[in-house]
Amino acid sequence: MRALKKLGYEIYGLGNVIPYGADDYEVYSVWKSKEQFKNTIKSFINLGCSIIDYSNEPDGPAIWAREVIDSMNMQDKVKLIVDCHDLDSIRRLEKILTIDERLMFNSADGIIYVSLSIQEITNKLHTITKPNICLYSYCNGDIVEYDKEKIGERKVALVYEGGVNPIGNNEINEIYPYRNLFPVFKELVAYGNEVHAIVGNSDAFISGQNTGVV
Numbered sequence: 001m002r003a004l005k006k007l008g009y010e011i012y013g014l015g016n017v018i019p020y021g022a023d024d025y026e027v028y029s030v031w032k033s034k035e036q037f038k039n040t041i042k043s044f045i046n047l048g049c050s051i052i053d054y055s056n057e058p059d060g061p062a063i064w065a066r067e068v069i070d071s072m073n074m075q076d077k078v079k080l081i082v083d084c085h086d087l088d089s090i091r092r093l094e095k096i097l098t099i100d101e102r103l104m105f106n107s108a109d110g111i112i113y114v115s116l117s118i119q120e121i122t123n124k125l126h127t128i129t130k131p132n133i134c135l136y137s138y139c140n141g142d143i144v145e146y147d148k149e150k151i152g153e154r155k156v157a158l159v160y161e162g163g164v165n166p167i168g169n170n171e172i173n174e175i176y177p178y179r180n181l182f183p184v185f186k187e188l189v190a191y192g193n194e195v196h197a198i199v200g201n202s203d204a205f206i207s208g209q210n211t212g213v214v
Helices: 002-006 034-046 060-071 099-107 116-126 170-175 182-190 202-207
Strands: 012-015 027-030 051-056 079-084 110-113 132-134 157-162 194-199
Touching: 012 034, 034 051, 034 060, 051 060, 060 079, 060 099, 079 099, 110 116, 116 132, 182 194, 194 202
Parallel strands: 012 027, 051 079, 079 110, 110 132, 157 194
Antiparallel strands: none
8 A cells, every 4th residue: 555655546445444554545434334335435436546456355345346336337447456365265175156256256357366376276267367466465665674684684484364273173174174274384383484373263372372383
């Protein structure tokens, strides 16, 4: 967002909660219903927004944004970009393909992925022909110092934020195999890596205390 602002873009934000960094937006709105979401998108378009970037999940609001653009006959002036972070088709190892996910891809003018492998799998699964790109996550230079002369040799480290299955819960591992991450973390630690985990569930935090994960 800060990089886009440096290029001269005005950034308007819309979310279900107020996030860290919300004060950097020209306008930030919170929605609690479909009607509020659609009305806010309409107001942003009237303010001159020409690009709407939607980060899933859930998938449904991207469809709502498409409905607003089409109802205003702004298809030529406003483009909808879907930023894919949490795809059910990836998390369930292609065993499930939800209707909303399919409609989300159909609604988009362009797609952003977080890894090359997800880009390859999803493009094949959804038969994507519209513009798409892999854009890796990174911190702006004003947040993290990248100059080796200033910071010395960088540590080999991994930071993970999100849900993790608690150790020993085989039922949860069966349902959510993509979140069975402690074995991966422990192997990384065994090879000398520093692993930090900011987990969203307390049972994982409690069960992972003796794994070597920070």
